[in-house]
Amino acid sequence: MTGDVAAAAAATGGCHLFSGCGYPAPGLQDFNFRTLFTIGGWNVTKPELIAVLCGLIVIVFFWVAFAKPKLIPGRTQSLGEMAILAVRDMIIRPNLGKKGDKYLPLMSSLFFFIVLMNLMELIPVLQFPAMSRIGFVIPLVAIIYVWYWYLGFKTKGFFGYFRSWIPTAPLFILPLLILIEVAKYVLIQPFTLGIRLFANMFAGHLLLSVFMVATWYLAGLSIGLLYAAGSLFMVFFVFLLELLVDLLQAFIFTTLVSTYFADSLEAAQH
């Protein structure tokens, strides 16, 4: 009951230090959203709207940049070129070499979609990283998972792909390692790929919420104002930290995808 009162007070903005309502700690409830509107029985919420918006931004930007490419590029085309060349040179080439260039459209869309989805936590009004809902991460991981298994089957053949999991190791330990390799490919790789992105975004948003709510809660004509200033400083600090984390997580996700692709495309050695 007390929680309900605090939440209600926080919702109306009336919850401050010494007002008797206690600190309305952010939690899982901040990741559940009301239905904004309904389309044909589909309840659209804020994270879904953000996901659609990010997808549209990526599509429209690259469409505008490369629909009619010119030899002497204009501003948008230059920006688009810089963007995809950064993905090519920092993510694809180091892992896949030149043969990976054909995955440039996939990796670029993936990288910029994830970056935008993450950065939405720092945009006023939107203020939510859609990737902190695991429902958005799982389909991405599923697509990538199916894709690199398919590439493995295509490159090495059905049995060849599974045979390529057998590591080059001394015979006495080989049987013990096969189980580890199977667990790595089947369970750990997709799990860590998804959980890393989701957990970072979830924790980042929660951290930012904790300090934002604390600043509001502590602000008032009392000693709390001093602590509110400290909390506000932390808001700015975490904001900058999250800016870095958002970019880094998109980079790590795409880099890992390209290493998994490289693993699938690597010529069979056994």
Place this chain on the structure above:
Amino acid sequence: MSADDSPRGPAGAPAPRRTIASRGRKTWASRWNGGQPDGAAAGPGVGSEAFSYIAAGLVAYGGIGWLVAHFTHIEIFLPIGMLVGVAISLWWVVYKYGRKSD
């Protein structure tokens, strides 16, 4: 894509093309990979790969330990399985990545 992103000399003249062979198979991509040939599992992926192995060892042998513990009702098999898995994975990570590549 830029129209021409090939390397250029000081006066804008095309620089002599350096083939992979002329550089002893060390492309800039391979330098990122810590000197290993292109396609070798190294660079930013190594840390993640090592973590994957350790987690896989924990899950695989922890799973076996759990099964044994479940059927024998001797619970110590679960932590034993996990420890054995981590030990094997660690050995494998050190064996695979710990050696110097040329």
